[in-house]
Amino acid sequence: MTAFLLVGEGREYLREPGARLETDLGVLDVPDDVASGDTLETHLGTAFEVRELRGPDLFHHFERTGAPMLPRDVGLVMGHTGVAAGDRVLDAGTGTGVLAAALGRAGASVVTYEQNRDFAAVARENMALAGVDTDAAGGSVEVRAGDVLDDIETFEELDLLTLDTADAPAVVEHAPDLLVPGGFVAVYSPFVESAREVVETLAAVGMDCETYETIQREMDFDERGTRPSTAGVGHTGYLVFARN
Template identity: 60%
Template sequence: MHVLLVRDDREYLLAPGERLETDLGILEVPSDPTSGETVETHIGEAFTIREPRLPDFFDHFERTGAPMMPRDAGLVLGETGAGSGDRVLDAGTGTGVLAAYLANAGADVLTYERDEGFAENARENFERADLADAVEVRAGDLTDEIDSLLEEGTADDGDASVPFDVLTLDTQDAPAVVERSPELLVEGGALAVYSPFVEATREVVEAARAAGLREIRARETIQRDLDVDERGTRPSTRGVGHTGYLVFARR
């Protein structure tokens, strides 16, 4: 279990018993911390203990590149309906943001990451978020592992939950996996594919059509912040509203 130590605009994620050292002094997180409790450094500076929610971990995960934004992860959850009791097959773990959101919603997630270092980092992130029991991280390329994965599901001692309820992809070779999605998904199972490039999105749509999937939808995700002050309210001119492209489909 990890907790947040919060003071004004400062926020630190620590485990019970860990030591915080800042310019405001030194303190040790209590062994049994309580949300809302106030603790002080050795020079009397106060911090409030807060139980983190999943969006807090987005800021505190150790990153391996540009992670999926929470708003995109939320759209995946909303469109696929992934939740309690579902088995999700994910590829392109990266920092682990999408897998964490899926697990937090109650799904059991099997995720593939080609880079062993990225995979280990993601495992540590899931530990921080207390989601390690709900996410299995395998180092490898899902495209190369599909046949062996399906064999696991047909073996006498294999995982009876193969095929999966939901398939989520954030990989360059997503079209190759989409082509085989009918083997990986239960009837009515949901597919979600994220891509930063519109050209790749077209390839995914074409692969989904060729695979005989239905309810195929391609979307760009755009969100604008609002500036609210005494003069009035208007869209912010700061930041980039676009994050990426998502393709959804059903078997």
């Protein structure tokens, strides 16, 4: 499925070629041969620029089944682990699939587990939108419905293990056997107690780790001065990184 963003008048809409956009700004039919960089006009003369989807756009336009991982947290996972094309990744706690899609778009081969079958079905649709479903060239994401622990012994020689799930401690117990030498574990935890349990489990299996609280403040600039924004979420959670 190929879809494009239509951007104009401070708004953006996701549409496929051949689809129709109907808003108070007018109606337009997206041509079958639409391309990024084109400009389309509604019948009222409102112009929309056509853009290809990029990584940060997925956060805003994926169908959601819960709170997706924020782009800043995805960036930290990718930056701290150095994930690259050709890497083999096991992910658990798919959810909306923002992290799995980002890893696939970086060229990795990802298998991701989601225990809720309905959520897994939505995640598969999101992977197709991101261009990283199992039929994609280059990086790909296979979404499996089920518990990763049921299949954990079938995996080996992984470059990266990423977890956003309540049973992360039980999964990281297997990390030394799952990862290649130098491979990474990255665990996202919304609560500090969960992060502590992951850290303690990693220590028990002989893996040193680093833990970070992820906080970000947007800045406001106006004629009165400059200050951090009073709106938005500053804290999102805790990220634990370890290397085999």
